[in-house]
Amino acid sequence: MKIQIAVLLSGRGSNFKAILNAIQTKYIMNAEISLVVSNNIDAPGLVYADVKNIETLYMDKSLYNDRESFDRVIIERLQKKRIDLVCLAGYMMLISPCFVNAFKNRIMNIHPSLLPSFPGLNAQKQALECGVKVAGCTVHFVDDHMDHGPIIAQSVVIIEDNDTEDSLSKRILEEEHRIYPEAVKLFVEKRLLVEGRKVKILGR
Numbered sequence: 001m002k003i004q005i006a007v008l009l010s011g012r013g014s015n016f017k018a019i020l021n022a023i024q025t026k027y028i029m030n031a032e033i034s035l036v037v038s039n040n041i042d043a044p045g046l047v048y049a050d051v052k053n054i055e056t057l058y059m060d061k062s063l064y065n066d067r068e069s070f071d072r073v074i075i076e077r078l079q080k081k082r083i084d085l086v087c088l089a090g091y092m093m094l095i096s097p098c099f100v101n102a103f104k105n106r107i108m109n110i111h112p113s114l115l116p117s118f119p120g121l122n123a124q125k126q127a128l129e130c131g132v133k134v135a136g137c138t139v140h141f142v143d144d145h146m147d148h149g150p151i152i153a154q155s156v157v158i159i160e161d162n163d164t165e166d167s168l169s170k171r172i173l174e175e176e177h178r179i180y181p182e183a184v185k186l187f188v189e190k191r192l193l194v195e196g197r198k199v200k201i202l203g204r
């Protein structure tokens with residue numbers, strides 16, 4: 001039985017494509033993306049999932065009174081599809097505690113900074129403005145706080161003097177496309193052990 005993955009996204013979907021590509025090229029074995037969820041009907045990532053014949057779910061936030069009732073519909077669908085792993089990939093909604101609890105240590109996120117530095121929006125801009133010499137990206141399990149849970153993988157990107165937000169974001173994105181599939185592969189191979197805030201990688 002293949003590990004069932006759902007991807008939640010709101011935009012471009014390049015990380016979704018990187019994970020999908022890793023599965024198709026068999027870098028990740030024994031897994032499939034069986035659902036893509038978006039709160040944005042025009043998200044290029046959602047359109048791409050459709051083209052690839054992956055089941056999609058569009059969630060219109062305006063139809064729900066609160067975050068929890070919105071999330072409960074998603075949770076129900078994920079459970080119905082027997083989803084093992086949820087990958088947030090540029091998903092611009094905060095997920096509620098009921099979602100985190102329903103998929104404890106089974107929700108991953110990618111963030112374009114070396115957490116715990118620069119959580120939240122415009123992480124690359126924050127790093128440039130702060131004058132740090134290195135930036136990067138982080139894949140982590142999701143907990144009740146934004147950009148906060150146990151860290152699975154990180155990659156460092158050196159900041160150059162002439163970097164702009166665009167040039168830095170581009171180099172970080174290349175690393176995102178490398179470490180997100182790597183983290184998913186480790187999950188699929190059952191090699192991630194969460195102990196408090198630490199994630200041990202088994203068999204290294």
Ligand code: GRF
Pocket residue numbers: 009011012013014015016045089090091110111112173176
């Ligand atoms: C990425 O930079 C990711 O780190 C952040 O949102 C962006 C999503 O990009 N969470 P994409 O939609 O995967 O291309």
